[in-house]
Amino acid sequence: MLLLVLLPTLAMAHGISEADKQAMLDGGYIRYVWLGATHMLTGYDHLLFIFGVIFFLTGFRDIVKYITAFTLGHSITLVFATVYGISANYFLVDAVIALSVCYKGFDNLDGFNRYLGRPSPNLVLVIFGFGLIHGFGLSTRLQQLPLGDSGLIGRILSFNVGVEIGQIIALAIMLLVISSWRRTRSFAQFSTVSNGGLIAAGVFLFFMQMHGFGHTTDPDSFGFSTDNHYHEHKQMEQDILNQQRTLRESID
Structure with a gap:
C-alpha cells in the first residue's frame, strides 16, 4: 500500500529534470555517474524487477549469475542504443518494463506450472532479455540529456557506471532485508502476498505509463x-x- 501511495511521486523522480540537464552541461563525467546512480535508486520499476529476481535466491553463485545476466543485458542496450541514437517513446518502453515486473511475480508464484501446465522458461535467458529492455528504457532517458559529440562515449559509460553503482547499493539493501526476513516465520507466510504484490504493482505501473502515453503531446x-x-x-x-x-x- 505504501508503494502505491508513493508511486506517483516516484514517477516524476524517474524522469530527468531540467536541473539535472543543466547539471550535465555544467559538470563532467562525475555528474553522469551521479545521475546514473540516482536514476537507478529512484527507478522503482528496475528495483521491483531486481527484487523479484533475488526474492527466492539463497546461493551466492545464483545471485551473481542472474544479476550478471541482467547487468549485461541493460548495459548492452544502454550503450549501443544511445551511441546510435536508437530511441522510442519512453512511456511505451516503461510499459513493457512494468510487464517484466508482472512476469517475475508470476514466475515466483510458479504460475507457469500451476496455470499453464508447463515449466518456466530458462530464467537466465529471460532475465537477460528483460535486461535488454530495461537498458533501452535507461537509454531513452539518457538521450534526453545534451550529450554532444565530444566525449560522448565517456558520458555514456559514466552514466552506465553510475547505474551499476546504484544497482549494487539497492541490491545490498535488498539482500540484507530479505536474508533477515527469510529467517522468520512470516517469510513463508507472506511470500505469496509479496509476489502477488509485484504483479499488482506491475499492472499499476503499466496502466500509469499507458495513461501517460495517451496524454502527453510533447x-x-x-x-x-x-x-x-x-x-x-x-x-x-x-x-x-x-x-x-x-x-x-x-x-x-
Missing part, C-alpha cells in the same frame, strides 16, 4: 500536471469535434 516531457491533464482532455474532445465537423462537411 515527446520531450515526462508526466503532466493536473492542469495539463485537464487541457489534454479538452484538446482531445476538440479534436474529435473537429473531425466530426470535417466529416459532415465532406458528406454535404
Whole structure:
C-alpha cells in the first residue's frame, strides 16, 4: 500500500529534470555517474524487477549469475542504443518494463506450472532479455540529456557506471532485508502476498505509463500536471469535434 501511495511521486523522480540537464552541461563525467546512480535508486520499476529476481535466491553463485545476466543485458542496450541514437517513446518502453515486473511475480508464484501446465522458461535467458529492455528504457532517458559529440562515449559509460553503482547499493539493501526476513516465520507466510504484490504493482505501473502515453503531446516531457491533464482532455474532445465537423462537411 505504501508503494502505491508513493508511486506517483516516484514517477516524476524517474524522469530527468531540467536541473539535472543543466547539471550535465555544467559538470563532467562525475555528474553522469551521479545521475546514473540516482536514476537507478529512484527507478522503482528496475528495483521491483531486481527484487523479484533475488526474492527466492539463497546461493551466492545464483545471485551473481542472474544479476550478471541482467547487468549485461541493460548495459548492452544502454550503450549501443544511445551511441546510435536508437530511441522510442519512453512511456511505451516503461510499459513493457512494468510487464517484466508482472512476469517475475508470476514466475515466483510458479504460475507457469500451476496455470499453464508447463515449466518456466530458462530464467537466465529471460532475465537477460528483460535486461535488454530495461537498458533501452535507461537509454531513452539518457538521450534526453545534451550529450554532444565530444566525449560522448565517456558520458555514456559514466552514466552506465553510475547505474551499476546504484544497482549494487539497492541490491545490498535488498539482500540484507530479505536474508533477515527469510529467517522468520512470516517469510513463508507472506511470500505469496509479496509476489502477488509485484504483479499488482506491475499492472499499476503499466496502466500509469499507458495513461501517460495517451496524454502527453510533447515527446520531450515526462508526466503532466493536473492542469495539463485537464487541457489534454479538452484538446482531445476538440479534436474529435473537429473531425466530426470535417466529416459532415465532406458528406454535404
